[in-house]
Amino acid sequence: MTNCLLAIETSCDDTSAAVLCNGKVLSNVVASQLEHESWGGVVPELAARAHLANIEMVVKEALKQADVSLQIVSAIAFTQGPGLLGSLLIGSSFAKSLALGLGIPLMAVNHMEAHILAHFIDEPRPEFPFLCLTVSGGHTQLVVVNNYNQMEVIGETLDDAVGEAFDKIGKMMGLGFPAGYKIDKLAHQGNPLAFSFPIYEVGELNFSFSGIKTAFLYFVRDKSMEWIEANLADLCASIQHTLVGLLMKKVLKAMEKTGLHQLAIAGGVSANMGLRKRLEDEAQKRNWKVFVPDFQYCTDNAGMVAMAAWFKFQHKEFAGLQAAPNPRLKIGEVQA
DSSP states (O other), X not given: OOOEEEEEEOSSSEEEEEEEXXXXXXXXXXXXXXXXXXXXXXXXXXXHHHHHHHHHHHHHHHHHXXXXXXXXXXXXXXXXXXXXXXHHHHXXXXXXXXXXXXXXXXXXXXXXXXXXXXXXXXXXXXXXXXEEEEEOSSOEEEEEEEETTEEEEEEEBSSOOHHHHHHHHHHHTTOOSSOHHHHHHHHTTSOTTSSOOOOOOOSSSOBOOHHHHHHHHHHHTTSOHXXXXXXXXXHHHHHHHHXXXXXXXXXXXXXXXXXXXXXXXXXXXXXXHHHHHHHHHHHHHHTOEEEOOOGGGTSSOHHHHHHHHHHHHHTTOOBOTTOOOOTTOOTTOOOO
């Protein structure tokens, strides 16, 4: 018997839909919103309006690519949180309407848990338990993953997320928004030891990036744009070396403290090649197994939501129509 799920992701500024049948993702369609670039960051109201304009088209395309009709879909999944309230409302309302109209179950998915469970979409897959470093524009967390529904946050940022730090520092160098992938690309052309920036300790496994951001601001504020442009590759290499170095310092402590030997990375910043290289180097030295999702499942996407929902579907963990979006939903929280 074929069980197909339709998943919808609208937590921030990407409208996405995916179709999963019997545990295999058959389509994963993402419509990115470019209108935020000129504003230097995501504007919540614009994001919600763009979701409203894109969602029907994206869902239809996901069904078309999967060659699946809406009439054979067994259940609908949506991102409940965390995220932008207006964006979450668009996705949840659309999903609820479809589920009600088709008379099929609904599943509410935690966005952060979905990032972690994206590792089960393709081979190789980690085995429970494992440690996951989740790094994105909104979150930086160390999570012990004991099962699909048993996760414990053992460390997290106390201020900026690492992706946010990349973007804000990139704006200081005139790289626009988003800047993380631009810094990563330029970093490969520069000297990572050209400039040094301080790392601030805030506890054994917690992170702080605001101090690094402020130190960088003080460093460049009396420099001309001509000087910044002339030293751009070295600046990017040095700040990436600092940020990745802080992440790796905490990962090493967490792996030692937990005694785990499997490490996964998730979230948009897991696409950063500097971070991937450092992880691979440490894995070889320490005999770790490292898992990184395919690039399309690193950034916000419905494929990961579908995978998280598949675990729920198998255990009949359905949500009611009263399941409300929660912008501050945390790992381990369940809201029916």
